[in-house]
Amino acid sequence: MVDVEGPTDAWVRCDQCVRLIYDKRFIRSLRVCPDCGTHARLTAPQRLDQLLDPGSALPIPHIDSVHDPLDFVDTRPYPERLLDARAETGLHEAVVCVRGTVEGWPVVVAAMDFRFLGGSLGCSVGALITEAARTSLRLRVPLLLVTASGGARMQEGALSLMQMAKTSQALAELDEAGILVISLITDPTYGGVAASFATLADVILAEPGARLGFAGPRVIEQTIGETLPPGFQTAEFLLRHGLIDDIVPRAAQRTVLAQLLALQDHRADPADPAPEPGPAPGPADLVRDGSTGRAPEHILRCADQVPAVDSWTPVQLARHCERPTILDYAAHLLDGFHELHGDRLGADCPAVVGGPGRLNGRPIMLIGHHKGGSQLAERQRRSFGMPSPAGYRKAARLMRMAAKLRLPVVTLVDTPGAYPGPEAERNGQAVAIAENLRLMAGLPVPIVAVVTGEGGSGGALALAVADRVLICENGIYSVISPEGCAAILWKDSDAASTAASALRVGAAELLRLGIVNGVVPEPPGGAHTDPTRAAALLGAALEAALDELDPWEPRRLVRARRDHFHRFGVDEPNRALKEVTGEA
Template sequence: MAETMLTRGTPEAHRPHWVLCPGCQAVVYRRRMAGADGVCPQCGRYSALSAPERLALLADPDTLEPLDFELPDSDPLSFVDQRPYLERIAAARDATALREAVLCARMRIGGTPAIVAAMDFRFMGGSLSLAVGEMITLAAETALAERAPLVIVTASGGVRMQEGVVGLLQMVKTAQALQQLNEAAVATVCLVTDPTYGGVAASFALLGDVIVAEPGARLGFAGPRVIQETIRERLPDGFQTAEFLLERGFIDQVWPRSALRDRLGRLLSLATRSRSDAYTEPVKQVAVREPATLEQRPAWDAVRAARDIARPTTSDYLRMILDDFEELCGDRVGGDCPAIIGGLGRLGGDPIIIIGHEKGHTPTELTAHRYGMPAPAGYRKAGRLMRLAAKWGLPVVTLVDTPGAHPGLEAEQQGQASAIAENLRLMSTLPVPVVTVVTGEGCSGGALAIAVADRLLVLENGFYTVISPEGCAAILWRERSAAPEAAQALRIDARSLLEMGVADGVIPEPPGGAGADPVHAASLLREAIRYELAELTTLDPAGLIAARRDRYRHFDGSTDRRAGRAADLVTASFRRNS
């Protein structure tokens, strides 16, 4: 006979040799299914893992140490339905060999110490009870005491009804526990598994710094049956699945089960600022600081070169300049704009947060990425990643290449101006180094929204301006054909930007431009960023913020402003050392 949900708690010696896949109904040899970590080899459907199986899956070999939190039995309402509540708990314990619906442990994941709390749906539907809330909270407090990242694996139908409002209030207790970790800058990751509903979804499951999910995992506050019966409408295909939520910006990534330990380990090593010893090459300055050493040429030439479809995009640069990268998606409000991408990576072995405009090369890619013109969700995603950088103490690097913010009706309805304004305020007060590079075109507030930086560099063929030359020509010259004259008048080219003190340096490009030799261009970009970060990371947060504010408070476009850069560093260093 094949194994079913009813036989999951059976001792190993008495368990059947075959299991029935609930997806394709194939009968699969149990050891084969176990070897695939519960993923059906026939249809790829994910079967639920028990909490012990989940902990074993995530832990590095020989590092798993259970955390046995002592908790008294609780029946706050003396609840009885068809049977007493305490009898139901006893039956769940017999069936699962667990004390409650969550199991906690100390372990290493990819070499990084972590505290993990894994929920088990077999125990009364993984419901949130007084005991479960207390164990999640104790796990968080242990992570706080040890300064170790907290990983929570969710699987729940919601709050346990038999505990009434006592169970309901566990939502607040667990939310407070994660907020304490947030205030203490301790990393938190939530792994959503199928299913995660109700009070768990509406509390700790969606409060992690990073939220990832297994393929097909369902997550929501109300279940689809309740929703459908309430609104009397057919729900969209894939409703509340991980893929559905990723597209709408509520989670960061969907990871296959086979890659969980590796990718989670990489993420945690970045979150804990673990440096790779493999990268010890010296840092050299490649950016040009003196305008006189740059060729003087028509500004319109820079515009045409910056718009060359062959130029590397942000995604191209990420592949070439980073030693590791984990993309993080979504604004956690309801969108994930494809015109801005970002995430965690290593630059020369050091963890950073990197964010940039994305265009693409082909007509299909350009359309998919909205020609690099972000909607409000893109700016809110960028802001979320910057706040994460501030919490984790990681430098921020932004790559600017946009014709401007998206000018559509939908963008205005979603608060385009508000999203840009919030980023300007946020970036002005980030307590970590910020380096911006204009890699192509940088137009209007759409560029500035991710470019409030301690250092601003421009690629030799990049440009930076308040409005596109064509837009300026149409308004002031009343002819778009006057765009070359407008570009010259606006002084948008790299040499002019360096002369005015807008740019701190110009990164040379290979002969023929970055598109002619993307690898060489990426190498120069990488070195230029590393040089700036090496200087900035020696400064304290207060000094960084003070110098950044001074940069914009006193900027007047004069060449004298360039000389103020050294003074800013001296002032910041004095504040740090005094």
């Protein structure tokens, strides 16, 4: 943005659309062009004023570091450049670190300033970022990194390079302690910053148009001799390729950050004594017909409680195109739900949706399949709920984040199966599913899975290794679709209804087999007839299941989950139950 002086008033010219903006209007819009939406660069002090509650910022003391370690001189001595940068910016270094609050939620912020030697990562910046992380660890409050950098500071040589390892190590300590880390990528973020602390956060947000990458576009083009595509390395490009979680305009950043910061607040200090365990929540409570004798009314635990229907009716209802989607349920049930995107490996699968939110005040991580609803174009975009490997890897990333923050995981299963295309096979579909099965078996937080529609084969199971597996009244769960089974065994796809009966895909049969632990009632005629009521019934069942699991410390929770799945197919199911209770 360029300042333009008028006769009496100040104006600003947008670099992108070349429109003139009245200065006061520009400031009110948080320095975002009201015509084209270009986000002008902010200084570190401006950024802190924008994000933090007024008067809440408390500076983190400056950390001394080596000064001109190489006696570096190019056209000028390095100390002179430092003095000029300090004089021009009023800052001591290229990052400002403070403690503060966002909508009342505590946070430690490290905000970089591109004006100071291009926001380069030198020893002093590394020391300040590390001190911000240690302050976050000491206070047990989240860390917010606002990045803007051209890369490492050349004038400090290999010592600058070492700051990448130093800051990454500091964030690893926060991972081990279960402290939330958020990155807000601003334009530009390149080089050593991009390849260290900027991209190691649990959640990576970006401003519209912000550029992020290891090598800059000119370096890439000179190296490979090719012209890069339009928008390369922009936030929009990165979101499509699964490398960031979301793009958040400046006006929405405080709200989004507050929702994320609230996830940390519920956690007790790990040093606090664990609650006394009650009766085990695992298989010892679940006899083979699914009845516990003390189940809440909103979860049907006995097969006789499930209304009797023919075997083909639930197949049709489970596939109804107007059945509520995971986003419908999230809108009805969760406060502050924020969808997170990408597997951080290069792709974002729209057939899997996930993100944190609050279920009646309880923070959870919601993950599930999304078929796309009633519109054909949207169903096609989401591959009819059939995930690619990127979808399962995204789910795994969010489950690991939930484990770090000690959030219960809720999965909503609704898929015909994993996507069967050649690209999925090339990208390791089988491995992605297998990795999720292993991850969920040992995840140290409560997991509740609900088959809300179709539970198709391994593509469904990859999100359903849980402490409580529920199914909606008109859901189905099977090793293969009835049509596929009929074609293979009956040699006649028209025998699908016969195959559905033989496979016992309906809720009541699954409850008798012990495949599911309970059934969630639906409105008469199916969930699509009254989505609001269906969501209320699902929400009540989820709360009941989570209430049962909440008291359990991780090791015992994992043992019960593993024992539960271990007993499937065992000739003596009671033996596995006795092992859990210590009777064997």
